[in-house]
Amino acid sequence: MTSTNWAGNLRYNAVMLEEPTSTIELQELVLLSPRVRALGSRHSFNAIADTLDTQVSLAKMPTEIEIDAEARTVTVSAGARYGDFAQELATAGWAIHNLASLPHISVAGAIATGTHGSGDSNGNLATAVAGLELVTGTGDVISVRRGEPNFDGMVVSLGLAGIVTRVTLDIEPSFEVLQDVWENLPWEQLFANYDAITSAAYSVSLFTHWGDDGITQAWLKSRTDDPRSAAIGDDFYGATRQQRQRHPLPDIDASVTTTQLGVAGPWWDRLPHFKLEFTPSNGEELQSEFIVPRRNAVAAIEAVRALAPSIRPHLLVSELRTMTGDSLWLSPSHSEDCIGIHFTWKQDIPEVEAVLRDLDVALRPFEARPHWGKLFETDAATIAALYPRLDEFRALVSELDPDGRFRNEFVDRWIFG
Numbered sequence: 001m002t003s004t005n006w007a008g009n010l011r012y013n014a015v016m017l018e019e020p021t022s023t024i025e026l027q028e029l030v031l032l033s034p035r036v037r038a039l040g041s042r043h044s045f046n047a048i049a050d051t052l053d054t055q056v057s058l059a060k061m062p063t064e065i066e067i068d069a070e071a072r073t074v075t076v077s078a079g080a081r082y083g084d085f086a087q088e089l090a091t092a093g094w095a096i097h098n099l100a101s102l103p104h105i106s107v108a109g110a111i112a113t114g115t116h117g118s119g120d121s122n123g124n125l126a127t128a129v130a131g132l133e134l135v136t137g138t139g140d141v142i143s144v145r146r147g148e149p150n151f152d153g154m155v156v157s158l159g160l161a162g163i164v165t166r167v168t169l170d171i172e173p174s175f176e177v178l179q180d181v182w183e184n185l186p187w188e189q190l191f192a193n194y195d196a197i198t199s200a201a202y203s204v205s206l207f208t209h210w211g212d213d214g215i216t217q218a219w220l221k222s223r224t225d226d227p228r229s230a231a232i233g234d235d236f237y238g239a240t241r242q243q244r245q246r247h248p249l250p251d252i253d254a255s256v257t258t259t260q261l262g263v264a265g266p267w268w269d270r271l272p273h274f275k276l277e278f279t280p281s282n283g284e285e286l287q288s289e290f291i292v293p294r295r296n297a298v299a300a301i302e303a304v305r306a307l308a309p310s311i312r313p314h315l316l317v318s319e320l321r322t323m324t325g326d327s328l329w330l331s332p333s334h335s336e337d338c339i340g341i342h343f344t345w346k347q348d349i350p351e352v353e354a355v356l357r358d359l360d361v362a363l364r365p366f367e368a369r370p371h372w373g374k375l376f377e378t379d380a381a382t383i384a385a386l387y388p389r390l391d392e393f394r395a396l397v398s399e400l401d402p403d404g405r406f407r408n409e410f411v412d413r414w415i416f417g
């Protein structure tokens with residue numbers, strides 16, 4: 001089998017790709033495979049979804065979307081992409097609290113790595129999980145709900161708790177969002193007004209190339225029932241409101257980005273940066289991201305800026321986002337409010353690896369946790385020290401997967417290493 005991840009930087013070692021059409025078939029597959037990994041929409045940049053034996057895609061499992069208005073939840077098939085059910089949810093009058101930059105990512109794959117959007121009052125996407133159904137390493141189907149023992153260890157589980165078949169997510173009444181972009185926000189304004197800037201809208205994303213031009217673009221997404229950014233004039237801390245649709249990268253067609261210019265639209269068509277009907281890639285790319293406690297935000301950004309000369313030649317764009325802390329054991333935003341310092345790189349693999357080693361050293365004093373689905377060079381001991389519930393997680397995994405069917409090289413190195 002020769003299959004690659006979405007970015008094409010990684011060829012999976014798996015010898016088989018199975019696509020079960022029912023939970024019973026999936027249970028049989030798990031019991032037959034000495035090593036098995038769930039494969040989502042293949043958007044991770046590292047070998048987290050790889051295995052030496054069988055990958056399992058849930059793409060052919062029956063699709064499901066079941067709204068429980070009283071419980072305020074929706075239950076969806078785990079292999080669904082957010083964009084696949086978001087419109088139906090909105091048509092029924094409901095929303096989920098946030099989305100990642102891309103609506104093409106599978107629900108189970110996103111929550112397994114703690115994927116996030118932005119917003120000072122928004123948890124990552126895994127914090128919306130109210131319940132899971134999964135097939136464990138013993139082939140059993142189990143369900144677990146928020147508040148039950150070990151639930152917090154099973155949501156962001158890097159695929160180790162089992163193969164998730166159904167996910168129940170919190171929902172809220174549907175809402176509309178308007179989005180505007182301001183350009184060229186100076187560094188000194190960012191550092192002097194960090195909290196005011198990131199709380200100026202429901203979701204704020206700050207793009208930079210780490211140059212003297214500071215934040216090249218500030219994307220503000222406001223709910224129309226809380227139109228914070230509507231009060232902002234054409235000047236936003238020295239940045240200028242744009243009158244044309246923008247792409248985060250210069251000179252790229254902005255028709256792939258979700259509508260800006262203050263035009264209100266449904267949450268699912270404004271919270272992601274990119275439209276579902278387009279592939280937003282600028283060709284080949286790599287990504288890395290460090291999730292840093294918010295109390296260290298400004299110092300960590302300054303530390304990255306000091307590396308600008310070695311970062312810039314290999315960078316397409318960086319993005320700064322915010323998220324609330326949560327109780328999920330392996331969530332990169334575990335226990336306190338955080339910021340994400342993200343890098344979209346050119347596919348200069350050895351050079352990017354070298355820069356990542358420097359970034360690891362520079363960000364270590366600021367307790368930076370690498371995004372589980374992106375590229376990093378942080379060593380296992382450093383990561384272990386950043387996750388206070390790691391021992392409990394390891395114990396939970398040995399209960400759910402006693403034969404280590406879901407283990408792979410990636411988790412052996414960073415979770416069990």
Ligand SMILES: Cc1cc2nc3c(=O)[nH]c(=O)nc-3n(C[C@H](O)[C@H](O)[C@H](O)COP(=O)(O)OP(=O)(O)OC[C@H]3O[C@@H](n4cnc5c(N)ncnc54)[C@H](O)[C@@H]3O)c2cc1C
Pocket residue numbers: 006007037038039040041042043044045048049058078079099100101102105106107108109110111112113114115116117158159160162163164165287371372373374
């Ligand atoms: C263009 C692009 C944009 C991105 N934007 C963002 C962003 O805005 N924010 C952010 O935080 N991240 C972002 N990411 C990273 C991405 O969200 C994560 O890597 C995510 O985990 C990918 O999900 P996937 O469905 O592709 O899963 P895969 O990459 O296929 O797998 C990831 C992990 O999920 C596990 N998994 C998948 N399905 C299941 C299942 N059914 N049961 C159990 N485990 C499962 C796999 O075993 C593996 O451990 C982006 C990536 C790309 C390529």
